[in-house]
Amino acid sequence: MHLKLDLQYFAGEKTEKATPKKRQDARKKGQVAKSSDVNTAILLFFVFIILLVIGQSLGNTMTGMYSKSFTEYIHLAVTEEQIFEMFLDFTIQIGIALAPIMLIAIVAGFASNFLQIGFLFTSEPLKMKLSKIDPIQGAKRIFSVRALVELVKSLLKIIVVGIITFSIIWMNKDEMIMLYDKNVTSAMAFFGSMTIQMGLAAAIALLIISVIDYAYQRYDFEKQNRMSKNDIKDEHKNIEGDPLIKSKIKERQRQMAMQxxxxxxxxxxxxxxxxxxxxxxxxxxxxxxxxxxxxxxxxxxxxxxxxxxxxxxxxxxxxxxxxxxxxxxxxxxxxxxxxxxxxxxxxxxxxxxxxxxxxx
CATH class of the missing domain: 3.40.1690.10 (secretion proteins EscU)
Known part of the structure; x- marks a missing residue:
């Protein structure tokens, strides 16, 4: 008894890594290996770092605004001009106080994206596609391995952040009990410090999770973009048959020959x-x-x-x-x-x- 294997069957299996052209085409469509958790973790980390640096100044600004409200503005007549002046003053003070936080958030957002995928701008993901509203495709996405991974990841983040929050509150429970004996400024400083501790600890934990998630996203991206041997052959045929690419190759050959x-x-x-x-x-x-x-x-x-x-x-x-x-x-x-x-x-x-x- 002899078994015959049809090698053409195996030629259709997606076992080959994506070619540079395949990767370039995917990138143009906005399909890249990227973890949104990396963005979130880096953003949180740097925002809470800047809060740690300017926290006291921010607290003084807020306290000064409340103080000014009850010492100066309370005596003003309630007119349209006075209300506008008070609103403008508060807006400017809040804007100045929050400007460093907003700036570091923008920089961190751009930096985290650049670290993962470099510079990329494409409107392809924003285009309307019927596949996005196809109920069958939607059901496949809901019950896919990726959806399961996202669910596990979300539960893990909730559990980790919950444990961190509870642990920090528990460590500071004695001081919290004694807050009744402190003034408002001390209480605000305590809660501000504890909030920053929670934020930094959560950001570091999320950063660790995001590194693992980024590794998974790269693996999944490579898997989704695998090619069969036939795909690679077809791609080569298309490239060689493209008049524009042919002309570029010939021009390059002429230049090299001239040199x-x-x-x-x-x-x-x-x-x-x-x-x-x-x-x-x-x-x-x-x-x-x-x-x-x-x-x-x-x-x-x-x-x-x-x-x-x-x-x-x-x-x-x-x-x-x-x-x-x-x-x-x-x-x-x-x-x-x-x-x-x-x-x-x-x-x-x-x-x-x-x-x-x-x-x-």
């Missing part, structure tokens, strides 16, 4: 010119070829470039219009010149060598 050719010009023995439209760089190296060969050639702009490089490297240029045109038309780069041009080129090289010898 290679220009890098050989300083090695030439002589440049034969038209003199304006054609330039042919020749080299004779007995160990490489039995006759002179072309190392670079060009017309118009390329010819000007060849001549500029030749001038910079003190390579002699000889004007011979018929020879320049003939060599350009009949000889490729790296190719030895034809026998019919041996005599003319030999005379030119002999002249060049004599001049170089005199200069030396």
């Amino acid at each position: 290679r050719m220009m890098s050989q010009v300083p090695e030439a023995d002589v440049i034969i010119t038209n003199p304006t439209h054609y330039a042919i760089a020749l080299k004779y190296e007995e160990s490489k070829a039995d006759a002179p060969y072309v190392v670079a050639k060009g017309v118009d702009f390329v010819a000007v470039k060849i001549k500029d490089i030749a001038k910079h490297h003190d390579i002699m240029m000889v004007e011979n219009r018929p020879l320049a045109r003939a060599l350009y038309a009949q000889t490729e780069i790296g190719q030895v010149i034809g026998e019919e041009y041996f005599q003319a080129v030999a005379e030119i090289l002999a002249y060049v060598y004599r001049v170089k010898k005199k200069i030396k």
Whole structure:
């Protein structure tokens, strides 16, 4: 009994990692490995850090506002102008007091996003899609593994934050009982300090959870974007068949060929010119070829470039219009010149060598 395996069946399984193009396409759609919990944890941490730094100043501002309300504003006449002035004063004071917190929150939000996905702006996720309101797709999302993970994560966060809150309250219970013997300022300072302790502890705990969640999000992203061998083959076919990409590849190849050719010009023995439209760089190296060969050639702009490089490297240029045109038309780069041009080129090289010898 013989078992036959159809390898085409396995070719359809998504076992391969996503290609760079697949990742780029997903990124354009806003599909990236990202954990919103990282944003929340970093935001909370830095907000409570800034509260720890400016907490006393913020408390003094709030106390001053209450004091001013009951010492100055209470004696003012209740008019539209007075109410507007009082509202404007309170708004400015609150704005100044909260400005550092708002600023650090904005910076932390941008920084946490940048750390995870870099700079990314796309409107693709905001577009209306029928799949978003499809009840079948919605049911699949509700009962998916991702939904279960999100549920477990939410319960874990509630439990952790609850334990942290209870623990800090329990540790400070004795001082809380004695608050009846303290003034309002001391009580506010105590509750402010305890709130910051809770916030920082919760932020650190959430940061640990968010790191684990980010690792899961990366794993899930890689899993969702896996490709089959057929997908990769189809992608390659599409890329190769794209006229724009083809033209870019050809342009890049032309640029690289031009750079290679220009890098050989300083090695030439002589440049034969038209003199304006054609330039042919020749080299004779007995160990490489039995006759002179072309190392670079060009017309118009390329010819000007060849001549500029030749001038910079003190390579002699000889004007011979018929020879320049003939060599350009009949000889490729790296190719030895034809026998019919041996005599003319030999005379030119002999002249060049004599001049170089005199200069030396």
